[in-house]
Amino acid sequence: MFQRILVPTDGSDITVKAVNMAVQLAKAHGAQLLTLSVMEPFPYSAVSEIQPVPPQEFIDAQQRVASQRVQAVVEAAAAQGLACKGHTVEALHAWEAILDHAKAEGADLIVMASHGRRGVAALLLGSETQKVLTHAELPVLVVK
Template sequence: MFQHLLLPVDGSPLSESAFRQGIAFARDAGARVTALRVIPDFHTYTYQVEMLAGTREQYTHEAAKAVEDYLDTMASEATAANVACDTVSVIHDHPYEAIINTAQNKGCDLIVMASHGRRGLQGVLIGSETQKVLTHSRIPVLVYR
């Protein structure tokens, strides 16, 4: 039924657990996966512009290296489970948009992701990327809690 799963990870234990569940699901379904890590864009506020020289480039370089190492670890887990795994990192301020766009661009037919379970005022103020993906995605979403 499902041939290509998108597995967004944010480095939290819950997202890594959802990743592992997604790998098991993909193995059983004979599907392949794409692991996605969304990197927040660089933002800073200062009145001295010269203080920012090289900072954006340094941030981008260091973030990309850290994410590459992290996604290599995730891909190794998938490979060990005999699941084909591609990796993608995206710099974006809105993770839910990056998740949906990546799923569409990669031709994924299922998004498997964690829910951190934020409720009440915290859920309203911080919001839930999972809830936003559920609300805006045309691709089915499997939520792991």
């Protein structure tokens, strides 16, 4: 049924559940597994020169963390005998990057974690998963 499954990762504990679900689904359907970690862009401003962290140091740290997150998913898939194609991308809005990547890679399912925030916390923090659900043109499986 599914041919290409995308599982975004932010490195959180709840994401591990989504990764495990995506790996099992990929095995069951003989699907290709894809993973993505979205990096935040450097917060440039008029006073960037006095930022506590130089831009390149910030960018390098973001890339290192994103690569580690992707590598963890690739290794989890490999432990189950699956190959996994991993990417990192810089984007202001993670949900847009996830949907753009899903489209570019021809994914037919996105498996995402939800932190399950409610009330004011959900309003203030927003939800990348909710935004993906709202804007996706393909099925999204939410794992809690």
